[in-house]
Amino acid sequence: MIVKLSRNDAETRQAVSAALEAMGAEVRCLEFPFGCFLAGLGLENPPLKKIQAMAGVAWARAAGSKPILAAREQNPHGSLVQLGRMEIGGEALALVAGPCSVEDREQIFSTARFVAAYGATALRGGAYKPRTSPYAFQGLGQEGVELLKEAGLEAGLPVVTEVMDPADVATMAPFVDCFQIGARNMSNGPLLKAVGRAGKPVLLKRGPSATLAEFVLAAEYILLEGNAQVILCERGIRTFETATRNTLDLNAVPVLKSMTHLPVVVDPSHGTGRRDAVSPMARAAVAAGADGIVVEVHPDPARARSDGEQSLHLPEFRRLAEELRPVAEAVGRRLDLPETLPFAPNQVPLLRRAPGWGGSR
Amino acid sequence: MIVKLSRNDAETRQAVSAALEAMGAEVRCLEFPFGCFLAGLGLENPPLKKIQAMAGVAWARAAGSKPILAAREQNPHGSLVQLGRMEIGGEALALVAGPCSVEDREQIFSTARFVAAYGATALRGGAYKPRTSPYAFQGLGQEGVELLKEAGLEAGLPVVTEVMDPADVATMAPFVDCFQIGARNMSNGPLLKAVGRAGKPVLLKRGPSATLAEFVLAAEYILLEGNAQVILCERGIRTFETATRNTLDLNAVPVLKSMTHLPVVVDPSHGTGRRDAVSPMARAAVAAGADGIVVEVHPDPARARSDGEQSLHLPEFRRLAEELRPVAEAVGRRLDLPETLPFAPNQVPLLRRAPGWGGSR
Amino acid sequence: MIVKLSRNDAETRQAVSAALEAMGAEVRCLEFPFGCFLAGLGLENPPLKKIQAMAGVAWARAAGSKPILAAREQNPHGSLVQLGRMEIGGEALALVAGPCSVEDREQIFSTARFVAAYGATALRGGAYKPRTSPYAFQGLGQEGVELLKEAGLEAGLPVVTEVMDPADVATMAPFVDCFQIGARNMSNGPLLKAVGRAGKPVLLKRGPSATLAEFVLAAEYILLEGNAQVILCERGIRTFETATRNTLDLNAVPVLKSMTHLPVVVDPSHGTGRRDAVSPMARAAVAAGADGIVVEVHPDPARARSDGEQSLHLPEFRRLAEELRPVAEAVGRRLDLPETLPFAPNQVPLLRRAPGWGGSR
């Protein structure tokens, strides 16, 4: 059962919690910008009417196979997720860019510097990599996480990186501004719960065979841990089509917007697996109403240790940002690009020395 | 074997045809705006080198499992298909609108009048309807075709309608400006050949389980009959997702553009099956580079005999057109909308009397 | 509306037909082994109660998006379809074998002779071939149909062959014992109606993206023309899996059996596209309750003009038949194999001279 409070004071919370506990429920208090909720879990036939009649209770609903906390009606104007200096879900679009994998210091620093200069609002990069083959590059692990954060700090960008094991959440947390749950882990309950408890923004990717209803329920797992800072990311589903690596399902954008109040971003790199389709699909995503774009960028895609064929070259990223801007404006959104460009796109200064480290430890 | 001529004169055509026939091939001469080709069919091991050495021959290629005539390289700048006053594939976007089915005179005339006034460039409407159930409304047949043409003439719009049986092509042709091949018939060889021979533009819809490679090969069937006026239409594929009727696959737009020179339009009505997703996905299609939009519009969707839940109300069509215009401009395209609107969108004049008939018979 | 008669006499038929016609319905009288029905088509709100109250009427039902005539309840014990000497759907299993395409006299006669000797109950072979590429071998057409029939007559087997164009039905009919509707044409309404009217058994293949509900509705199209001799054939659906050409969906067997009274056979050749998977999946189909197997066999698969990689060699067909027999018995069915084998499997006598022709014209 989920209970929405109409009065969020300690007295009400305590009284309702006590009533739920007396019924045998496990009780959680969930305070979100869009309201305060109490979850009473584990009851088979919860006495909704009795709770609903209590003072300070707006409503009480049986929880079942549909999302409640993530449902659009809880926040019809849409939720904002703060990531660095920007609010994802607002008028301005998010532009999350970076390499598939953090490979070495030079690669991640030069990419970070470049994408920051051309309008990225966050830096992405994988350190724990889910790979189909156990023989494929599995990422640099915690070392990669720390390198990414260092590069993000230097470039002034918050960082997003994937976590695969609940046991890694605590170690990674000081270096991570937003945890990514990868597509293969969308239904990984223990992991969803762990990032829910970490209290940081979560970029949740849609599973390759997940329906949109299941996708929103995966987000509900995170919200039920008290964390509403969830960004949904469409990244392609698995279909019979082989011309693209996945079938980027942009229908997800308007449909998710009608189902949930959470921001929705789109990853055309994984969604298509083809460099030549990334920019058209990024433009399409913005036109469909996405709140941002997640895109793979690499200083030398031909030598990338993963996903090279779908990573943009640095100059292509600049062009992408420039192409996205008018589309954003055509649909009443904004893409804030820097006025002055510190260097020519094909002359990205490579890092000569390690910058002073100032992590958030 | 396909032979591209470098000199398109009667003498060359005759000499090469004779050589092909001497080898036992069935020969077809295909004259397109982008070149003159001879197809020599039915040879297992065609002597390419011998033909290639002939005067007036640019090249000769073995035909197999890949498209040749529809391939991008034959016309890298892209082909234009003339439909009414507009060229599909050019700077201006096509806007094909109308009801799923032609139901009666009043319905089709009022829709035609309205969509013409708000920027449609062609009128669509089904008269022969492929339906899953034999008990569902099967369309008005030839009577519907003629009503549609009459409405198009009055509104000044060319008409597009589906043909399902090769035997109907000849009867329908005088009333049809563009034949539609529906998704279920994309692989219907006899039908593709029949519309190929009819010499009119063809709107070819992608089959619900067709790969893009197969889609272009279906177009190749039509080109091989000497007809290059083919418009490809993405209308959604069948996947596991149930929130949408089909999964509109916008990746098809950039990928088809790299594979073929034929114009590509998108049908977000069938592609999503949800009225609330039609406009966002139409905008997305334009942003992805589509050459036009095919959309279902009905004066009273709640009473439509088919596809009501995905048909736009007339005022929604006006809004769609107005929303598409800035997106088109953001990607360097144009949507030509009438300057003056003859009537308020919710006051579409209904037809009181039959207009003078002036079909193209 | 569908009306089931409890009394099938001329008087009742006439009275009910007249009542339906008076309401404006198009009336068809459908006489099947499992009952006599009247279809009253084209009424939006049929007055069921009024018809139901008439003498000789068992029930009247509104026809909509679900099958009525093909539904299991019309014939709970299951329908039999007579093909040659056997009844498909009975205790004995059907074994339909032959090449993908009829290629030449020697190929089809040697195959026919062999498969007949080893237990086939019908001969299959394509003459009109639906091919993805217009450059692929399109079949021998009517000449192939006639060759197939000739080979079937010599071998004592009824023949099954695909029809693609409604216009071909009449020409083919004298030479065809069972029309095949291929997977790509499962939803081809004009073709379903044409074979429905031809009054011969129809082998209806499931479309690659058709749900089972849609598959049974396609059969309903044929029954609504008065023809209940429909055999459903599962032949694989299109999924993301690439290890097999299609995903043979054996779940279809028990699920179809619960939905419809029509016999269900399985084609493991197209369903898997791999010779090494044909026999295991044929055994599995029989164990799941299929009424028969359709299998591609070729005297020289490596040189087959189509589907060579999934065609069995002649000796493999013999082994298949021998392996199927004990599985059939394990599930209470029978596979009748000839007691004596006229020749060793690797010494199939090739045809030296044309046999006397005795078609059924």
Add this chain to the structure above:
Amino acid sequence: MIVKLSRNDAETRQAVSAALEAMGAEVRCLEFPFGCFLAGLGLENPPLKKIQAMAGVAWARAAGSKPILAAREQNPHGSLVQLGRMEIGGEALALVAGPCSVEDREQIFSTARFVAAYGATALRGGAYKPRTSPYAFQGLGQEGVELLKEAGLEAGLPVVTEVMDPADVATMAPFVDCFQIGARNMSNGPLLKAVGRAGKPVLLKRGPSATLAEFVLAAEYILLEGNAQVILCERGIRTFETATRNTLDLNAVPVLKSMTHLPVVVDPSHGTGRRDAVSPMARAAVAAGADGIVVEVHPDPARARSDGEQSLHLPEFRRLAEELRPVAEAVGRRLDLPETLPFAPNQVPLLRRAPGWGGSR
């Protein structure tokens, strides 16, 4: 790089390991019944020839995107996995039965007792349940694991249960005879590695959108940890079909058998989601060559806390076992069912008192 040793003595292992380490590789020694291997991981361009030339080395291969250790060629006769008294992959079929979830003592003990009496070779039951909704029953956790083991001990059956979090492996291990990796976790690298290191048999379920190639690579993750006791379980893939919960893909059986030496079992309960399809598909799986069946059985499916609609009633399980036996024999396999039945199928004695506990702690 994977190195197969032709001589498995300490000296050879040491010499080759030292050579690999000298190249900078991370070295693992993998001793399997079908040979001893050294994995040298982390090298980009491994000097294969140099290693191959060493004494005691059979071959050295570059590891990439294909399985090596799990590949059929490593053990062409097929591997056996010992589970309780039986060897899965041998002539006798495995029959793994039990409820979806362990719900309470009485439920699991009565089920265990019954399925043991009717031929089950292992007891399944979920304690950690991956559920789409966070509000659905999540299982009894470790308490459920211990109850399951207790019931298995009483009934004389080894137990199989799902693990979802790498952190739970150690706690669960003393009570688990075989870890199950559920379909949603097939690509969960940290979890695959954790069960690989646990040294117990693993029942690995195919992911709902995993190709067979990806499935075998998931098994390779486990083998690369030194654990070759992996049983592959086909349990249905996600397709467009809605008549079944998933599409049980029996093609997986022959195809996996050609790809890998690991045993293959089939779960028709999850694969179809329909009680009426479980037995036909179980028979089909055996006929296709599966090494066993995993099936959900519940004493009162209508009240099951999960998967009730696909769980067999106890008497149905008895019938299933009896129906499977002749099919097994028809394909040269065996299903060992108890000669004497201790009680009538509808009179399963319920547990009155807790049995003496004798876990393997």
